[in-house]
Amino acid sequence: MRALLALVWIYAATPVAAQSIIVSDAPESVSLTVYRAQDRGDRPIDPNWPRGYALITETRKISIPAGESVIRFEGVAEGMFPESAIVTGLPQGVREKNRDARLLSPSGLVDAFLKREVTLLRTNRSTGVTREQKAIITAGPQGGVILQTAEGYQALRCTGLPERMQFGGVPQNLSAKPTLSVITQSNEATTFKLTLTYMASGFDWQANYVAHAKPGDDKAIGKNKIDLFAWLTLANGGNQSFQNANMMAIAGEPNRERRPEQARPVGGGLSLACWPQQRTHQVPFNPGFIVDIPPPPAPPTPVAMAAYADENIVVTGQRMARAEMAAPVAVMVADQEDLGDLKLYRVPEPVTVNAKGQKQVAMIVKPGAAFDRIYTVRVDEYGRDDGASMPMSILFRSSNRKEKGLGLPMPSGQVMLFEDSNYGPLLAGQSTLSNRAVGDDIEMVVGRSSDVRYAVTRMSETVEKQRFKVDITNARSEPVNVEVEIPFELRGKPKHIAKVDGIPTWKATIAANGEATLYYELELEKN
Structure with missing residues (x-):
């Protein structure tokens, strides 16, 4: 029995080896590969919290002592998927991972000190004397902070005196940055480089096209040259910046199973509210929607106006007959590479992606691409046949081939089209441009024309057929090409109306300040 007690005493007296806490506050290098939000379609990037995701790879230099250590990786992305984190390069691997989602902030401190004692400091405005008082936080931080003191229950900053709370220390589970911690073991003290790879939400990217249309060199009807320029726009919705990051973007939709929304780190400022201490009739009326508008400034005095009249205004340069828009100059263009069935756009130089910000890098530079300008309409577009005059749509069409000045994958995105004027x-x-592969047709509807118009009129109807006419008028000073789509089965299958993608389409050239009329008949089903 005595030997057993001695053995128990010796075991209990043996100290447990303490864990060493190693903090890595920032990576040495980082790579950021961004994937578009699935099912976003033509909608713009969500500015509050982008719905795409990113694959992030960080390289960090770590020194650990012998024994067990907790390594804290600070500054990871706010939307990190902790289950995806992979740490390579540790001597004996990773025994445990933890995602620290509580951030050091005013609200985070109050939440961590609920039902715990703090020191309340109050300053007398007249004497400047500060009085310390012990208090216990009983409620908070949402909507206010309630303290229990020797004088009773009080709301923070509702006494009219300057006051603040003093905490005994920072809780170990609070971090100033989003943090991933791992537990590892080492037989000896060592310094090494490791790689941290993980996925994170809160990122997105899209292509933004700037097109400058100019008349074609051959002066053919409806022929245009377009200088096509595209920005790769990347959005970072988190509170973490990525300095000198190797940035890439993936075009396409890799197969990814949907997962529940990732919880973002909690923290922020305190939202304090106090009840008025008067009676209701003593509270002054203060409507929030009334704004005092200052009176407009007084007109300048004659003396001041005379002073300006004596000045000479000099404009350098000269007015040109037709101003030209300077095309964007691409100092750095993303390199397009193949990644299986996907496309990868790699920025050739490290860039900084700021927190809550966007980064734009030149993506496509194709000057002088050949496009046809066509005025189009689908006659059932409005369901009208009363002869009312309506504008036709302006369509720019080309083929994504090298002989047209293109011939490269074109991700979907918004297109802003500019034309020169005096x-x-x-x-x-x-x-909006949808995803276009090499060899695909490209069509961009950029608006409606007030000069090229159409009118549909139902001329007659029997039990077997309906007869229509379409009047096209061109008020422009040059000929235009028009296309009229008739998405119905035509009677008699007229030869002058060809089928394009299975839809009967009439194509014609309307002279300057001219007009034309199309007649067609629809076959009606017999009862």
């Missing part, structure tokens, strides 16, 4: 480049329209 007053400089002006916005002619905006369109």
Whole structure:
């Protein structure tokens, strides 16, 4: 019995080896590969919290002592998927991983000290004397902080005196940055480089096209040259910046199973509210929607106006007959590479992606691409046949081939089309471009024309057929190409109306300030 007690005493007296806490506050290098949000379609990036995701790879230099250590990786992405984190390079691997989602902040401190004692400091405004008082936080931080003191229950900063709380220390589970911690073992003290790889939400990217349309060199009807330029726009919705990151973007939709929304780190400022201490009739009326608008400034005095009249205004340069828009100059263009069935766009130089910000890098530079300008309409677009005049749509069409000046994968994105005028480049329209592979047709509808119009009129109807006419008018000073789609089965299958993608389509050239009329008949089903 005595030997057994001695053995128990010796075991209990043996100290447990303490864990060493090693903090890695930032990576030495980082790579950021961003994937588009699935099912976002033509909608823009969500500015509050982008719905895409990223694969992040960090390289960090770590020194650990012999024994067991807790390594804290600070500054990881806010939307990190902790189950995806892979740490390579540790001598004996990783025994345990923990995602620290509580951030050091005013609200985080109050939440961590609930039902615990703090020191309340209050300063007398007249004497400047500060009085210390012990208090226990009984409620908070949402909507206010309730303290229990020797004088009773009080709301923080509702006494009218300057006051603040003093905490005994920072809880170990609070971090100033989103943190991933791992537990590892080492037989000896060592310094090494390790790699941390993980996926994170809160990222997205898209292509933004700037197109500058100019008349074609051959002066053929409807032929245009377009200088096509595209930005790769990357969005970071988290509170972490990535300095000198190797940035890439993936075009396409890899197979990824949907997962529950990742919980973001909690923290932030305190939202304090106090009840008024007067009676209801003593509270002054203060509507929040009334704004005092200052009176407009007084007109300048004659003396001041005379002073300006004596000045000479000099404008350098000269006015040109037709102003040209300077095309964007691409100092750095993303390299397009194949990644299986996906496309990878790699920025050739390290860039900084700021927190809550966007980064733009040149993605596509294709000057002088050949496009056809066509005025189009589908006659059932409005369901009208009363002869009312309606504008036709302006369509720019090309083929994604090298002989057309293109011939490269084109990710989906918004297109802003500019055209030259005597007053400089002006916005002619905006369109959306879907994903286009090499060899695909490219069509951009950029608006409606007030000069090229159409009118559909139902001329007659019997039990077997309906007869229509379409009047096209061109008020422009040059000929235009028009296409009229008739998404119905035509009677008699007229030869002058060809089928394009299975839809009967009439194509014609309308002379300057001219007009044309199309007649067609629809076959009606017999009862």
